[in-house]
Amino acid sequence: MSGILNKLITFEGVDGCGKSTQLSRAAAWLRGLDKEVVTTFEPGDTPLGKEIRKLLLAGDFVPVPEAELLLFLADRAQHVRELIQPALKSGAWVLCDRYSDSTLAYQLAARKLGDGAANLQEMLDFAECGVRPVLTLWFDVPVDEAMRRMKKRAKAGETATRLDDEAVSFHERVSAAFKQQYHDEPEQMLRIDAAQGMDAVEKQVKRVLKHRFGMSA
Ligand SMILES: Nc1ncnc2c1ncn2[C@@H]1O[C@H](COP(=O)(O)OP(=O)(O)OP(=O)(O)O)[C@@H](O)[C@H]1O
Numbered sequence: 001m002s003g004i005l006n007k008l009i010t011f012e013g014v015d016g017c018g019k020s021t022q023l024s025r026a027a028a029w030l031r032g033l034d035k036e037v038v039t040t041f042e043p044g045d046t047p048l049g050k051e052i053r054k055l056l057l058a059g060d061f062v063p064v065p066e067a068e069l070l071l072f073l074a075d076r077a078q079h080v081r082e083l084i085q086p087a088l089k090s091g092a093w094v095l096c097d098r099y100s101d102s103t104l105a106y107q108l109a110a111r112k113l114g115d116g117a118a119n120l121q122e123m124l125d126f127a128e129c130g131v132r133p134v135l136t137l138w139f140d141v142p143v144d145e146a147m148r149r150m151k152k153r154a155k156a157g158e159t160a161t162r163l164d165d166e167a168v169s170f171h172e173r174v175s176a177a178f179k180q181q182y183h184d185e186p187e188q189m190l191r192i193d194a195a196q197g198m199d200a201v202e203k204q205v206k207r208v209l210k211h212r213f214g215m216s217a
Pocket residue numbers: 013014015016017018019020021022149150152153164194195196197198199201
C-alpha cells in the first residue's frame with residue numbers, strides 16, 4: 001500500500017442494519033461531488049468470490065467454523081488483490097460492504113473461535129495483504145430492529161442467507177462484538193446511529209465524511 005492514498009471506507013454492522021442502503025447513498029453523493037467511487041461487498045464480489053459466497057451462504061453446506069473462517073479469508077484475499085488494491089491504486093474511493101470487522105464479529109466472536117484462532121489478526125493481515133480501511137462506519141442498531149427490517153425485506157422477496165437465519169443469540173454476539181471493536185478503536189471506527197430513519201442516517205454519514213475528509217457538498 002505504500003505510495004497509495006488510502007481511500008478505503010468499510011461499512012459494518014449486524015445483518016439488516018442498513019449498510020447496503022447507506023453505502024449506495026454515500027456512493028451516489030460522492031459521485032455527485034465528482035469523486036471516483038468503487039463500491040464493493042463481501043463475500044462474493046469477484047468471479048471466484050461469487051462461488052465462495054455460494055458455498056458459504058446458500059445453505060447447501062454447513063461448514064465447520066474453522067472452514068467458514070478460511071473460506072471468508074479466501075474471499076477476502078481474492079477481493080483485495082483483484083478489486084480493492086487496483087481500485088485504490090487508480091485513486092478511487094472504495095466503499096466496501098463488510099470487511100475485517102465482520103470476520104472478527106461473526107467468525108471470532110459469534111462462532112466462538114476465540115481460542116482456536118489466536119492468530120486471527122495475523123491471518124487477517126495475510127489475507128488482506130495489509131490493506132486496512134482508513135475509516136470504518138459502524139451502523140449501530142438494536143438486533144430486534146435489524147431483524148424486523150430483515151423480515152420486511154424477506155417479505156419484499158429477497159432471499160435470506162444461511163447467516164441471516166442464525167438464532168437471535170448469534171446476532172446478539174455479533175452486535176456485542178461490533179460494540180467492543182468500537183470501544184477498542186474509537187478513532188478507526190465511527191458509530192452511526194442506524195436506528196433512525198434512512199434519511200437521518202444518511203445525514204450522519206455525510207456529516208462524518210465531511211468532517212473526516214473535508215468533502216464539501
Ligand atoms: N434506517 C432505516 N430505517 C428503516 N428501514 C431501513 C433503514 N435502513 C435500511 N432499511 C431497510 O432495512 C432493510 C435492510 O437494509 P439493508 O439491506 O441496507 O441492510 P444491510 O445492513 O445491508 O443488511 P445485510 O447485512 O443483510 O446485507 C432493507 O429493506 C432496507 O430498505
